[in-house]
Amino acid sequence: MKHMPVMQDEILKYFEPCDNGLIIDGTLGLGGHSEALLASYTRMNILGLDLDENALIFSGNRLNKYGDRIKILKDNFSNILPIMDSIERSELASGLLLDLGVSSYQLDTPERGFSFRFDAPLDMRFNSNQEIKASDVINEYSERELADLIYKYGEERKSRKIAKAIIDRRPIFTTMELADLIKNIIGAKNYKIHPATKTFQALRIEVNKELNNLYSALSDSLKIIKNKGRIIVISYHSLEDRIVKSFFKNESKKCICPVEVLICECHHSPMLKVITKRVHKPSFSEINANPRSRSAKMRVAELISGTGY
Numbered sequence: 001m002k003h004m005p006v007m008q009d010e011i012l013k014y015f016e017p018c019d020n021g022l023i024i025d026g027t028l029g030l031g032g033h034s035e036a037l038l039a040s041y042t043r044m045n046i047l048g049l050d051l052d053e054n055a056l057i058f059s060g061n062r063l064n065k066y067g068d069r070i071k072i073l074k075d076n077f078s079n080i081l082p083i084m085d086s087i088e089r090s091e092l093a094s095g096l097l098l099d100l101g102v103s104s105y106q107l108d109t110p111e112r113g114f115s116f117r118f119d120a121p122l123d124m125r126f127n128s129n130q131e132i133k134a135s136d137v138i139n140e141y142s143e144r145e146l147a148d149l150i151y152k153y154g155e156e157r158k159s160r161k162i163a164k165a166i167i168d169r170r171p172i173f174t175t176m177e178l179a180d181l182i183k184n185i186i187g188a189k190n191y192k193i194h195p196a197t198k199t200f201q202a203l204r205i206e207v208n209k210e211l212n213n214l215y216s217a218l219s220d221s222l223k224i225i226k227n228k229g230r231i232i233v234i235s236y237h238s239l240e241d242r243i244v245k246s247f248f249k250n251e252s253k254k255c256i257c258p259v260e261v262l263i264c265e266c267h268h269s270p271m272l273k274v275i276t277k278r279v280h281k282p283s284f285s286e287i288n289a290n291p292r293s294r295s296a297k298m299r300v301a302e303l304i305s306g307t308g309y
């Protein structure tokens with residue numbers, strides 16, 4: 001299995017001040033980032049989470065040489081609060097890492113159904129024990145629900161046309177059937193990318209409730225990270241990046257009253273300092289070596305009043 005950890009040098013740099021604490025790697029995947037952290041900072045411990053059992057078997061074998069310094073759980077990063085409650089902990093975490101989305105290994109495994117490069121069942125679940133698959137969404141949602149989700153999560157302007165074509169054609173069970181249907185219905189002429197890309201993104205987000213998970217993890221991170229601890233998020237599409245950007249912005253402001261309120265009524269206290277004033281992107285050499293890193297966007301914030309709960 002191969003996955004090149006994205007923006008690894010930047011992650012090492014931004015977690016350096018947390019070098020003797022517990023980092024929660026919420027998206028352990030194949031363990032590339034965690035391995036780099038454990039090897040570079042010998043006093044750092046990691047709690048690694050992922051929903052993908054196969055990825056966890058691989059990263060477990062890869063990281064077991066670090067003994068007690070690494071603990072691995074199959075869980076959703078949206079559960080960081082109960083997870084931190086349930087593990088015996090004498091201190092808060094020093095950091096949270098979220099490297100969102102799909103790994104190369106998931107994309108390249110045909111039967112996971114993430115990619116229209118292979119003909120495979122429409123699955124797209126990070127957690128293979130979860131009930132709802134992409135085929136359930138495609139075959140059971142109403143035309144309106146499909147159009148809305150393709151528009152909202154795929155930012156696809158032709159969402160209504162695509163939803164109607166799906167309803168007329170279904171049942172649809174494979175990636176190729178769906179990709180070909182979309183290509184035929186909206187054409188490939190004006191698209192730099194495959195015309196099904198946005199619909200596939202929307203389906204994946206819906207199946208895995210990706211945006212809700214991100215919201216929960218960010219807001220709960222404020223309760224489990226200590227003062228001067230850091231949150232690093234790498235996102236791969238604008239919907240995720242917008243959530244991270246606005247969360248960091250709001251939580252670093254003294255006042256979050258609506259603009260029309262002239263005298264502050266919210267008494268909001270800032271919890272974060274934004275470390276990356278501008279979003280960070282991979283260098284040209286990283287993109288050359290790993291083209292899949294090209295859409296990555298990294299943001300980093302530091303807790304300034306993380307007292308836990």
Ligand SMILES: C[S@@+](CC[C@H](N)C(=O)[O-])C[C@H]1O[C@@H](n2cnc3c(N)ncnc32)[C@H](O)[C@@H]1O
Nearest residue numbers: 005027029030031032033050051076077099103
């Ligand atoms: C881009 S990969 C992470 C790669 C990892 N940083 C590495 O270096 O190998 C994203 C991983 O996050 C996992 N994932 C996505 N959403 C998750 C969630 N809500 N909770 C836990 N894991 C999740 C996916 O299963 C996938 O393995």
